[in-house]
Amino acid sequence: MRHTESRLPLKALAVSVAFSFLVVGWGWLKLETHTVEHLAVHLFWPLVRLLVFITIGLVVGQTIEATGWTRRLAVVAAPLFRFSHLGNRCSAAFTTSFVSGVAANAMLWEFFKEDKITRRQLFLGNLMNQFPAYFLHLPTTFFIVIPLTGRAGALYFFLTFAALVVRTWMVMLYGRWFCQPDRDSQVTSHRIQNPLIPGRKKTAVMETIKQRLPGRIVGIAVYVVPIYTLVFMVNTMGGFDAARQWLARFVVTSVLPMESLSVVVLSFAAEFTSGFAAAGALMEAGVLTIKQTVIALLAGNIVAFPIRALRHQLPRYMGIFSPAMGLQLLLLGQGLRVISLMAVGVVYYWLF
Numbered sequence: 001m002r003h004t005e006s007r008l009p010l011k012a013l014a015v016s017v018a019f020s021f022l023v024v025g026w027g028w029l030k031l032e033t034h035t036v037e038h039l040a041v042h043l044f045w046p047l048v049r050l051l052v053f054i055t056i057g058l059v060v061g062q063t064i065e066a067t068g069w070t071r072r073l074a075v076v077a078a079p080l081f082r083f084s085h086l087g088n089r090c091s092a093a094f095t096t097s098f099v100s101g102v103a104a105n106a107m108l109w110e111f112f113k114e115d116k117i118t119r120r121q122l123f124l125g126n127l128m129n130q131f132p133a134y135f136l137h138l139p140t141t142f143f144i145v146i147p148l149t150g151r152a153g154a155l156y157f158f159l160t161f162a163a164l165v166v167r168t169w170m171v172m173l174y175g176r177w178f179c180q181p182d183r184d185s186q187v188t189s190h191r192i193q194n195p196l197i198p199g200r201k202k203t204a205v206m207e208t209i210k211q212r213l214p215g216r217i218v219g220i221a222v223y224v225v226p227i228y229t230l231v232f233m234v235n236t237m238g239g240f241d242a243a244r245q246w247l248a249r250f251v252v253t254s255v256l257p258m259e260s261l262s263v264v265v266l267s268f269a270a271e272f273t274s275g276f277a278a279a280g281a282l283m284e285a286g287v288l289t290i291k292q293t294v295i296a297l298l299a300g301n302i303v304a305f306p307i308r309a310l311r312h313q314l315p316r317y318m319g320i321f322s323p324a325m326g327l328q329l330l331l332l333g334q335g336l337r338v339i340s341l342m343a344v345g346v347v348y349y350w351l352f
Helices: 010-030 036-066 069-083 087-096 101-113 119-128 130-136 138-149 151-178 183-193 198-236 239-248 258-266 272-284 290-320 323-351
Strands: none
Touching (some): 010 036, 010 198, 036 069, 036 101, 036 198, 069 151, 087 101, 087 119, 101 119, 101 130, 119 130, 119 151, 119 323, 130 138, 130 151, 138 151, 138 272, 151 272, 151 290, 151 323, 198 239, 198 290, 239 290, 290 323
């Protein structure tokens, strides 16, 4: 079993915070936009909020594991995870992801550190969690997009859902072929045979959290604080917007008229609804057909969303997981996502 750190990495945290202050100080001297108010609103408060949400996710994940709720949560998606040989623990994280992606990822990492799932199961479990993540924000986005783009928006959602189903099945089949069955279900069975005495359950859970949580929070902060600060700096200097516009130039081809460039650039940018509003306006004006609007929205998704993922999810992934593994998970997930969207987009273009 992998042992958790017995001492808090306070020296590493001090170096991390010092480096972050140096970066912020450089921005203070070089960039006029780096006022106290700007830094407080756009850097310090979001960073604190991110660390709070990660802490809550860790507490939820450790509570679920310590109280024996893993098996109960696993029942919801048990057939899928039995088929894919990913086991009850990945199934429990999958169910948790419908409520909190942070808690689900924290659960996967803890299971891996305690040698209850393999590295391959962790990667596949994280990819499977894209399915519940899709539905986590769907109610909000659906009722924004449909009024703006109508039928084209409905087709766009259908195609993104089709891409989600395709990559989910790809992950399941890979697990079926390359993962060993029953490994973590054996661990779960062993745990169920030795349950906590009800009267001591609350004390045991609190003790587990008390022992593990401080080290995990400090370890996460060591990476989250400087990475989030660097991402903030790149974004403030326009790096992500420049990358988005640079990528957009390669998407506008004979399939999409030049007028749709605004849709591609604006879609999924800092203002989420602006791309869909532009698409709806161009479609209503007769500049774009329904088919061209759907393709443009998919192209905007492909171009902008991976960059947004690096901007928003990179600190979280590298904090919860190790930096190398977090980057690998993020790149793998976004790469698979882009490939599946391109595949359904090509099929839609040629068949309809």
